[in-house]
Amino acid sequence: MSLSTSDRSLVELVIRRLNVLRPLSTEARASLEYALLEGLEHAGAGEDLISEGDPVDSVRVVLSGWLCRYKSLEDGRRQIVNFIFPGESCDSHAFLLPVMDHSIATMTPVVYAEIKRARFESLTRDARSLAEAFWCETLVNNAIQREWAINLGRRTALERVAHLFCEIFERLRPVGMVDANSCVMPVTQMDLADATGLSVVHLNRTVQELRASGLIVLRDRILTINDLDALKDTALYSPSYLQLYRRS
Amino acid sequence: MSLSTSDRSLVELVIRRLNVLRPLSTEARASLEYALLEGLEHAGAGEDLISEGDPVDSVRVVLSGWLCRYKSLEDGRRQIVNFIFPGESCDSHAFLLPVMDHSIATMTPVVYAEIKRARFESLTRDARSLAEAFWCETLVNNAIQREWAINLGRRTALERVAHLFCEIFERLRPVGMVDANSCVMPVTQMDLADATGLSVVHLNRTVQELRASGLIVLRDRILTINDLDALKDTALYSPSYLQLYRRS
């Protein structure tokens, strides 16, 4: 495995993000950085990294690319229950439960670092700040999951899609994947439909409604938000749940 | 505060439940039992224990009664994102994040134990098994939240309500609140509507559909499930997410 400078900068990104959740000690950063660089892996788009029912014995930290957590019903209906963005980890501590309750799939080519359970446990035992940072991540995930519940249960199609775009934008911003008012949107409308609980057809019409009202431009897999505040208004978006910034 | 024998048996229930998630050492049980008995509190029905935006500095463990986590939109639309049943804790570790992202309300009169943050942290520091048990609880909650996402996003009204009834029944069983094939259902149809993302009117019609098909009886706040397997079939219910039983 070769260690490019780009890999190193991706690892930096992970550490910076965790550091926002909990300030990390110098040793914590160093040992995490080492563990990440040691476990680098690549995956193509559209692969299942883990499937519902699988036992888990490692933690994966995403360095680049988009993934999603999803669940399926017997008859094929699928619900994406969350996205996973660069800097986030897939299933820290998931090994505390016997098996996965959901699946994780790549939506783009992905670079990630795999840390075996024993290694992860010794890392977090040695650095309390690291352990807390990963736990904070789990808690924030929990909060996002709750926000998705009200999104799916109580928002209209237009509000749901607007809300999803706001959330994606706000989650990509702190990891430097937002350029002024636009970001990549490397997923199909089918995926967006599965994330918002809509049919593809209706998702498409809803996106066009957002386009027609001038709030967004979505073309060539690039999302441009013309007026973020206005988009948040139509989404009834309240950002507190992301906990992107620490209480000072 | 008086310590009745009934309080003691409720505390036993909490410990038994945590013990299913992680085997607890004798000392862990003893110190937790002590902390719980020391922090007993009561609340009436329909009270907000914590509201979105509040800082948290304690953990509440529910000894009896039903609560719910919910989120609201500006215009009053409300989504119940989860229930909290006896034996479960409200927000263990929530103090790791600055403020609550959702509110917690009592749906019935409730008995709970409040453990201050410092106390909780020393408890879990001294007993690793206890810490892991509480973390497991958080992880299971996460899994439940994901199941609710697919419930709200991809199931029909009939499936949603059937699924909710299955889940409630299965979560109440291990804490001894199920009697043969029936359990209490001490909430209004308005609450059930807010939990399933339906209007009250349509929830009512859906419940009647379940009644008409002979699957359930719901009367006088008692839910009787005539054929649990059949109900699970109509709900497309797959129980693994509750992780009620440990891998041996």
Add this chain to the structure above:
DNA sequence: CGTGGAATTGAACGTCGTCAAGGACCGTGG
């Protein structure tokens, strides 16, 4: 009794899903 919350019913409407077809784009192979 009378009051108020909860459950229930009816009717009309609307959002969203389904089905089906057409178009844009892209890589592959003849």
Add this chain to the structure above:
DNA sequence: CCACGGTCCTTGACGACGTTCAATTCCACG
């Protein structure tokens, strides 16, 4: 070079599921 197939996006027509509004019944409680 162009035909071909595949995937994704888009549009139209229609119907169904679920919402809204409003009225009625039921029941516990004072």
